[in-house]
Amino acid sequence: MTERRDAAPPTGFSLTLGRGVLYVATLACLAFAARALVVGAPPWPLAFAVLGAYLGLVTAGVVLMRFGMFLPVVTRGPRGAPGVALTFDDGPDPGHTERVLAALAAAGAKAAFFVIGHKADAHPELVRAIVAGGHVVGVHGYAHERLFALRGRKRVRRDLARAVASLERITGVRPVLFRPPIGHVSPAIAAVARELGLRAVGWSVRGVDGWSGARSERVAARVARGLGDGAIVLLHDGAERGTHEPAAVRALPTILETARQNGLGFVRVDAWLSD
Numbered sequence: 001m002t003e004r005r006d007a008a009p010p011t012g013f014s015l016t017l018g019r020g021v022l023y024v025a026t027l028a029c030l031a032f033a034a035r036a037l038v039v040g041a042p043p044w045p046l047a048f049a050v051l052g053a054y055l056g057l058v059t060a061g062v063v064l065m066r067f068g069m070f071l072p073v074v075t076r077g078p079r080g081a082p083g084v085a086l087t088f089d090d091g092p093d094p095g096h097t098e099r100v101l102a103a104l105a106a107a108g109a110k111a112a113f114f115v116i117g118h119k120a121d122a123h124p125e126l127v128r129a130i131v132a133g134g135h136v137v138g139v140h141g142y143a144h145e146r147l148f149a150l151r152g153r154k155r156v157r158r159d160l161a162r163a164v165a166s167l168e169r170i171t172g173v174r175p176v177l178f179r180p181p182i183g184h185v186s187p188a189i190a191a192v193a194r195e196l197g198l199r200a201v202g203w204s205v206r207g208v209d210g211w212s213g214a215r216s217e218r219v220a221a222r223v224a225r226g227l228g229d230g231a232i233v234l235l236h237d238g239a240e241r242g243t244h245e246p247a248a249v250r251a252l253p254t255i256l257e258t259a260r261q262n263g264l265g266f267v268r269v270d271a272w273l274s275d
């Protein structure tokens with residue numbers, strides 16, 4: 001596959017904020033342990049406080065993927081890059097995905113769809129419709145487990161490799177983009193993403209549109225506040241659970257019009273990945 005070349009993971013060392021903080025904290029803990037060996041054990045409350053703070057930091061790194069503690073993640077376009085990148089998670093869903101595609105086509109906008117593997121297998125024609133519309137398809141896990149970040153490397157590999165294989169079989173192109181389920185990145189998820197040549201994509205603006213009580217006017221207003229050059233917008237074309245229509249489906253025409261009125265174009269987020 002010629003796409004394999006593009007799929008190469010970033011091999012260069014990249015010191016993200018999260019990784020730098022992790023290194024400093026790890027060194028500090030090692031120094032604390034070394035000092036304990038030399039001058040004797042510290043008081044237990046202090047030892048527990050240090051251990052607790054370290055575990056808290058690692059947990060924050062897993063949950064807050066934008067800090068890139070375990071995996072570099074793209075959360076905005078490069079400095080000065082014009083346009084907005086729309087992204088849709090948790091589809092494909094019959095009915096909803098088609099409406100999103102129709103709205104995007106009417107506005108001449110291209111976007112990225114992070115599809116759930118088992119839904120893609122159930123509705124391959126929708127995945128092919130996404131690609132036919134000029135959009136890019138990315139990996140969002142096969143099962144989309146809530147506790148994915150607590151799984152071991154073997155199970156993570158089985159899930160993500162299955163999602164990659166499904167999308168490659170359906171579209172004929174090996175996917176490169178990856179949005180971790182729930183947006184959590186554990187060391188195991190980071191390692192497997194590197195193995196599979198996946199590039200993590202986060203967001204700078206959240207629609208908060210996926211839950212069943214979300215209102216489209218509020219979603220449109222929330223996204224409008226964050227629209228600007230370089231923004232990556234997180235929306236949904238499918239419900240994470242169930243089949244309700246994500247509020248983004250109805251909010252999308254307003255979002256597209258707001259962007260147009262502000263002179264903002266639309267960019268596929270894969271255009272913002274550096275090599």
Ligand SMILES: [Zn+2]
Nearest residue numbers: 089090181182
């Ligand atoms: Zn999701």
